[in-house]
Each structure stands twice: as structure tokens, then as C-alpha cells.
Amino acid sequence: MGLYTEKRDQLIEKIKVLEKRIASDTAKKKSLEEKLKEATRLAMAEEYNCKPRELDEIISSEHLLLQKLRASGMSDAELLELCGVKTSDSTVGNTVSKKHGNAHGNPYAESEELEGQMSFYGNSDSN
Secondary structure, eight states: OHHHHHHHHHHHHHHHHHHHHHHHHHHHHHHHHHHHHHHHHHHHHHHTTSOHHHHHHHHHHHHHHHHHHHHTTOOHHHHHHHTTOOOOTTTTTOEEOTTTOOEESSTTSSOTTTTTTOOGGGOOTTO
8 A cells, every 4th residue: 555655646746846847848938939029020120121110010000001901892812912922813712821731711821822922012032
């Protein structure tokens, strides 16, 4: 009987150690994700040759414009054409990401077919 009690106590202790490590690793992961988000934002600002605050304003105004254009009745295909992206009507709205394997109703979502094709103010990704 004492053998199993000792074994149980050891397992409980191991579980406690793992729970502490999981909590610590989760906190580290969250911190690294925040740093990655900020580094990505700064890299975009650098790529578009603007300050981070200006980038935030550009993204907000572009998003607002996109919402207004959609509300006015423009289709996703028309919006992509306006941006200079060449797609067939069958791919718009039914884009499936090979990387993630899920369908996207939004053509601006992560999609290898459209990734990197949209740019601010006509700047191309061929820099």
C-alpha cells in the first residue's frame, strides 16, 4: 500500500512542476508574440518608408475605404481589380489557402494565391 502512495505523491509532484513550467512557458510565449507583433509592425513601416503611427493611420484609412466600397456594392473581384490583382471570378470568395487548408471568404486573408500582391499606393513588392 505504501508503494502506491509514494508513486502517487511523485506523480502529483511531477504534475505540479509541469503546470508551473506550462504557466511560465505560456507567459514567455505571450511576451514573444507581442514582440513579434511589434517587430512586424515596425518592419512594415520601414518597408513603406513611414513612421509606425503613419502606418496605423494608413491601415485604418484603407480599411475604412474598403468597408465603404463594399457597402456601395463593389464586389471583391472588382476591389481586387481596382488594386491591380488579376484573378478569375471563380477564385474570389472561394480562395483556399494551401498553407492552412481552409477556405477564405475574404480575398485579403492569408492566401498564397494573393499573398504579397496588394500594396499601398501602388508600391510593388519587387523592391
